[in-house]
Amino acid sequence: MRARHPAVAGMFYPDQADLLRQEVKKFLSSNSVETGKNQYDNSVKAIIAPHAGYIYSGAVAGKVYRYLYQNHDSFNRIILLGPAHRVPFKGIVHAQCQFFETPLGNIKVDIEALEKLEQQGLIEGSSFAHRDEHCLEVQLPFIQNVLGDEVAIVPLLVGDASPEQVRLVLDALWRPGDLIVVSSDLSHYLPYDEAVEKDRFTSQKICDMNAQLTGNEACGCRPISGLLLFSQQQGWHVDCVELKNSGDTAGDKSRVVGYGAYVCY
Template structure:
């Protein structure tokens, strides 16, 4: 197990600008161009894509724009992601006390970190986080749309939906806590085939069916856990945006799918 007090950026200059001024300007532009989602009241959870900003940033911005009303309320973001580089069993918390981006340091919530360690299938290990982009690319967006917040970063490996849901449940909190799942959809299919596959996946998510397969979404494990938690809490999923890399910055021969999805209480509930 590796330890470090800070987790430095691994994909700055690759997935997003390394220069803080350029990064802030890009995110501001993406947020300004995001179409406001109608009647999204206080999303408790989001599913957000995690590709390079030129590919999925516009879709991600649609999710983050939905947090505008909670800027001064949200203080903790539980971020669950798949592991792209290091295979693990269960779930891994970092030992790091903070994650660094070009926009500054994002602290890890120490109370929640200690609580999460007590859960089955959760270990502390920096290795799955060291080069993982799926959490890192969300942080600059969060730094731009929230005031003061801490994170609970959880890398999800081979873990069943019930275990992931139990971790989400333990960290559910109140209005101060957002659950964020970092996931893309289908990978490397022709454009039209990807559209059909992703449409079917989103229909399954909207039905709160926790049987998403890895070929449907790279973050299938975290998504399935969130769907179980959403069922328990009677949350309603709403697709805010759906596109793929053929719509944004890539060719249409082999595309990656992206979606922004908000999970909220009934529309009658107001923000607190």
């Protein structure tokens, strides 16, 4: 059994299962969305959630994951996309493993789907690129808490790839019963007021389905833009459900990172 082991447990989030479970549930329960019906009912197709340390972005991520409670039983697979921070490469890569391990247990990887994408020349394998990357890993405890351990994932890191390449992967992968999760933060290391203005502009672009995001607007500009292209193709819409930065949560306001949470439906 080949497993991708946690790289940032104990740094970005607790490495003890009971503490991690408590922390994620705190983020999920501290938001105002009810666990029953919400305005999206069973229509959520994709979400965008931040990926910083939980002390900074956990509450923002919790806001969008709560919208999945209503239709959590309808999802059987998660297409998980995020930007590569540690290793430069061209294209889109999978982790060459059967499971992603977290302190809460293992999440199975849809190996068959990845093999098909690789055969089509849409992705390649690189366990090295995934080994130390945090952007997908920090989403997994939220997925495990809201959607359970039986859901399968298709974990993909996006390197130097065009939004159209991402769209082609989603077009080849997505089927009813899938949830797309894109992991991304927004602006990085700007003064608070400047970040607020910039993130509002970026957030409006996302909600307007403008698939031309840049790297200084969102580190996950490529997977977000690819999702927006795919959403246009599917006739979906995008709403922002939370927009904050580290100056609002746990950091000082001289140099902040922006966090947005979005629902595609």
